[in-house]
Amino acid sequence: MSFELYSVRMVTYIYKEFKTAINKLKYPDSWFWARYTANPYSGCEHVCIYCDARSQRYYLTQNFEDEIIIKDKFAKKLEATIKNSRSLLRDVIGPGGICDAYQPVEKKVKNTRKLLKILMKFRFPVNLATKSDLVTRDIDLFKQIAKDTWCTIGFSVSTMDEEIASLLEPRSSPPQARMRALKEIKQKAPEIQVGTYFMPIVPYLEDNYDQIEEVIKESKNAGAKFVLFAPGLTMRDVQQEFFITKLRKSKYRDIVKPLLKLYGNNSEKNELYKYLNQMNLKIYNLCQKYGLKTRVKRWIPSDYRKWNYIIAEVLLNEEYKNTILGSSNNKMKWAGLSINNLDESIINYFKRGELKRLRNFSNEIIEFVKPYLKRGEKDRDKKTLDRFL
Numbered sequence: 001m002s003f004e005l006y007s008v009r010m011v012t013y014i015y016k017e018f019k020t021a022i023n024k025l026k027y028p029d030s031w032f033w034a035r036y037t038a039n040p041y042s043g044c045e046h047v048c049i050y051c052d053a054r055s056q057r058y059y060l061t062q063n064f065e066d067e068i069i070i071k072d073k074f075a076k077k078l079e080a081t082i083k084n085s086r087s088l089l090r091d092v093i094g095p096g097g098i099c100d101a102y103q104p105v106e107k108k109v110k111n112t113r114k115l116l117k118i119l120m121k122f123r124f125p126v127n128l129a130t131k132s133d134l135v136t137r138d139i140d141l142f143k144q145i146a147k148d149t150w151c152t153i154g155f156s157v158s159t160m161d162e163e164i165a166s167l168l169e170p171r172s173s174p175p176q177a178r179m180r181a182l183k184e185i186k187q188k189a190p191e192i193q194v195g196t197y198f199m200p201i202v203p204y205l206e207d208n209y210d211q212i213e214e215v216i217k218e219s220k221n222a223g224a225k226f227v228l229f230a231p232g233l234t235m236r237d238v239q240q241e242f243f244i245t246k247l248r249k250s251k252y253r254d255i256v257k258p259l260l261k262l263y264g265n266n267s268e269k270n271e272l273y274k275y276l277n278q279m280n281l282k283i284y285n286l287c288q289k290y291g292l293k294t295r296v297k298r299w300i301p302s303d304y305r306k307w308n309y310i311i312a313e314v315l316l317n318e319e320y321k322n323t324i325l326g327s328s329n330n331k332m333k334w335a336g337l338s339i340n341n342l343d344e345s346i347i348n349y350f351k352r353g354e355l356k357r358l359r360n361f362s363n364e365i366i367e368f369v370k371p372y373l374k375r376g377e378k379d380r381d382k383k384t385l386d387r388f389l
């Protein structure tokens, strides 16, 4: 394990070797479709005051914004893992995950660029979320990845208001710069699926109709294909303390009380639920108005997982729609998530009449996915015939 220490201004950078370069998720994430995450850095210089990565569930032990750990030999480790692992199936990787892969240190260290070169070499699809316009430096690599397999880049935006953004996201690229970067990617590499990750949306600060419409309109004007949105924010342990302390010191201190009431233990049980439902519907309708998708189109492998992933996407998108309409019951979610992990094609289960063995595959769900199963059956039969001829 090697350590090297140096300081620039108030931030300390620490080189440290880690055993692993990639983390496999139990289920592919149904928003970003990532199966793996790969974090070139630990800690984030962007210092967003609402950042969820501060919460204890991520076990980041250092001072989150002032001590940035640069993962030493990161790309080499990733390459060795991909080469040596027999079980690592090609699937979507989300570089960054909980710490922005294009935070300022990347300009010099280039851990993310090196990571992308490895992903390009082994043809792994990529979904990247960032608040930095530095991402445009690597358009060449993203473009090639999109041509070879699949690439999505989403800009994380919570408001277009520069003053609010400078409080909430003080060291990220300003929102307008993120939109310019989105536009540049769209123009230079139309193969890349680009859009906005509109989250978090701080209640009482960023949630009025005009503010929301501005984010959606700017996204549309910049060339976004989708706006993936999530109103509200997480309010967990250390993260909540940090956020509320900063808000109390700001000119927006008046929102603290209603915000804590909305998220607090003493709040009306359904107050937050009602708030999120109303917001979901409002934002969804605005996306419809601007002709923007609210889901990311998924990468589909060409091996035995093909129809598992297609049908999982259908189920998970339907579950999402039900959530927006306030009628979700989670059944589709678990059915969709679990078929991502099958070790054979769902079409085999269909042919053997064994669909009921799959988690949550009730008669209702089977009826719902039947048209896709039939298409999948034809698709597989056609391939068999092609091989035969």
Ligand code: SF4
Pocket (backbone or CB within 6 Å): 044, 045, 046, 047, 048, 050, 051, 052, 053, 098, 099, 100, 131, 172
């Ligand atoms: S850019 Fe993302 S990871 Fe970095 S501080 Fe902001 S929210 Fe956290």
